Amino acid sequence: MSANTRRPFFCGNWKLNGSIAESIALASEVRNGVATHREADVVVAPSFTALHAVAKRLEDGPVAVAAQNCHWEDKGAFTGEVSAPQLADVGCKYVILGHSERRQLFGETDKSLALKVPAALDAGLEVILCVGETLEIREAGGHIGHTVGQLDGSLDGVTREQAAGLVVAYEPVWAIGTGKVATPEDAQEMCAAIRERLSAVHGHAAASVRILYGGSVKADNMAAIMAQPDIDGALVGGASLDAGEFVRICRYREQVAET
Numbered sequence: 001m002s003a004n005t006r007r008p009f010f011c012g013n014w015k016l017n018g019s020i021a022e023s024i025a026l027a028s029e030v031r032n033g034v035a036t037h038r039e040a041d042v043v044v045a046p047s048f049t050a051l052h053a054v055a056k057r058l059e060d061g062p063v064a065v066a067a068q069n070c071h072w073e074d075k076g077a078f079t080g081e082v083s084a085p086q087l088a089d090v091g092c093k094y095v096i097l098g099h100s101e102r103r104q105l106f107g108e109t110d111k112s113l114a115l116k117v118p119a120a121l122d123a124g125l126e127v128i129l130c131v132g133e134t135l136e137i138r139e140a141g142g143h144i145g146h147t148v149g150q151l152d153g154s155l156d157g158v159t160r161e162q163a164a165g166l167v168v169a170y171e172p173v174w175a176i177g178t179g180k181v182a183t184p185e186d187a188q189e190m191c192a193a194i195r196e197r198l199s200a201v202h203g204h205a206a207a208s209v210r211i212l213y214g215g216s217v218k219a220d221n222m223a224a225i226m227a228q229p230d231i232d233g234a235l236v237g238g239a240s241l242d243a244g245e246f247v248r249i250c251r252y253r254e255q256v257a258e259t
Contacts, residue, residue, distance in 0.1 A: 006208065006210050006232045007039075007040065007041055007210070007232075008039065008040035008041070008210075008226070008232055008233045009040065009041045009043070009167060009210045009212060009232055009233035010040055010041070010042050010043070010233050010234055010236065010246075010249060010250045011042075011043040011044070011045060011066060011094070011096070011128060011167075011169075011212070011233075011234075011235050011236065011240075012030070012043070012044045012045065012236050012239075012240025012241075012246050013045045013066075013068065013096060013099070013235060013236065013237050013240060014026070014044065014045055014046050014047065014240060014241060015047075015068070015101070015237065016047055017047065017241055018046060018047060018050060018241075019050070020049060020050045020053050023046045023047070023050035023053065023054050024050070024053055024054060024057050026044075026241070026243055027044055027046070027054045027057050027058055027063065028057060029243030029244075029247075030042070030044060030063055030243050030246060030247060031057075031058055031061050031062065031063045033243060033244070033246075033247030033250075033251075034062055034063060034247060034250055034251070035061075035062060037062070037250060037251050038062070039253065040233065040250055041064070041233075042062060042063045042064070042250050043063065043064045043065065043066050043093070043094055043128075044058075044063060044064075044065060044066070044240070045065070045066040045067065045068050045094075045096055046065070047068070048067065048068070048082060051065060051067060051087070051090050051091070051092060052090040052091060055090055055091025055092065056091065058091075059091065064093040064094060065091055065092050065093060065094070066092060066093065066094035066095055066096055066128060067082070067087045067092045067094070067095045067096065067125075068095075068096050068099065069082075069095070069096065069097065069099075069102060070082055070083060070084045070087055070095050070097070070116060070119070070120055070125075071083050071084075071116070071119075072112065072115035072116045072118075072119040073119070074119070074123075083119075083123075084116075084119050084120045084122070084123035084125055085123045087120075087123070087125060088123050088124050088125055092125060093125065093126060094125060094126045094127070094128055094167075095120050095125045095126075095127060095128070096128045096130065096169075096235075097113055097116050097117060097120065097127055097128065097129050097130065097154075098110075098113045098129050098130045098131065098150070098154055099130045099171070100130060100132055100171045100173045100176070102130075103130075104173070109153075110149075110150055110152075110153025110154045110156075111153065113129070113153070113154035114153060114154055114155070114156040114157060117129065117154060117155060117158060118157060118158060118162075121158075121162050121165075126165060126166075126167065127166055127167065128167045128168075128169055128212070128235065129151075129154055129155070129166060129167070129168050129169065130168075130169045130170075130171050130214065130235070131147050131148075131150040131151050131154070131168065131169070131170060131171070131194070132147055132150075132170055132171035132172055132173050132190075132214070132215075133146045133147050133172070133173060133174065134173045134174055135173070135174035135178060135180070137174075138172075138174045139174075143190065144189075144190065144193045147170070147190060147193065147194065148193060148194065148197040151168070151194060151197055151198070152197070152201070155201075160202045160203060160205045161205070163198065163201075163202040163205045163206070163209065164202070164205035164208045164209065165208075166209050166210075167209070167210045167211075167212060168194055168198075168209060168210075168211050168212070169211075169212040169213075169214045169235040170187065170190050170191050170194060170211060170212065170213055170214060170215075171214040171215060171235070172186065172187070172190070172214075172215040175215045175216060176215055176216060176237075181216075182215045182216075184221075184224045184225050184227065184228050184231075185228075187213045187215070187225060187228060187231060188228035188229070188230055188231060191211045191213065191228065191230040191231050192229075192230045194211055194230075195207075195209065195211060195230050210232040210233060211230055211231060211232055212231070212232065212233045212234050212235045213225050213231050213233075213234050213235070214234065214235035214236075214237070216237075217234040217235075217236045217237075217239055217249060218239050218245065218249070219239075219245055219248035219249050219252065222234065222248075222249050222252035223252050223253075226252060234249060236249055
């Protein structure tokens with residue numbers, strides 16, 4: 001399977017933003033904006049409190065819902081946690097795991113992700129696994145080793161069959177909010193390394209894994225990013241809070257046609 005046959009994938013990560021009413025309104029705008037667009041999978045990831053309401057609003061439509069995290073146990077004495085079966089129950093199709101903010105701010109480790117990924121898959125959720133390096137690691141030349149190490153650790157125990165359905169998001173942490181810019185070539189280098197590692201571990205399954213870019217994505221740079229052979233879409237942060245901008249990202253091919 002090549003980039004030409006992998007279906008593009010765009011996920012808007014809303015992070016800690018939006019009331020229930022605001023989230024429903026934003027989701028509705030996104031749904032309306034991609035209602036006639038069938039060339040990509042489009043996903044939004046609201047905060048936990050808005051998941052059920054947004055999932056109900058988007059039910060049976062072209063936009064799916066992701067959660068931003070989950071616990072590895074189905075139930076038990078884990079105050080403040082939310083399980084994968086609970087996420088599936090409220091209407092989530094996907095879950096984002098290992099986001100750079102979870103790793104940096106909340107101590108998320110590859111070891112914990114190696115528990116979370118199988119738990120999510122067992123609950124019927126599709127996983128968007130995030131990996132990526134900081135500025136210090138990149139400047140030291142360890143960016144590839146570090147990122148594929150995160151990949152290996154987070155997917156420890158995942159079968160080849162399970163790996164085939166994964167979505168992996170590469171986040172250049174060093175280019176988010178630092179003033180530094182990751183070029184499409186930077187992104188391609190890392191996404192190619194991720195696919196190469198997946199191929200070494202999981203064989204032909206790697207060809208079907210969709211790899212996203214997750215660093216300061218905007219409508220005006222999406223076409224250049226998507227022109228890279230190993231990039232299949234984007235994990236979009238701040239820009240996804242603007243429905244018009246996010247829709248333009250999802251419909252990037254039409255932006256190219258207009259120029």
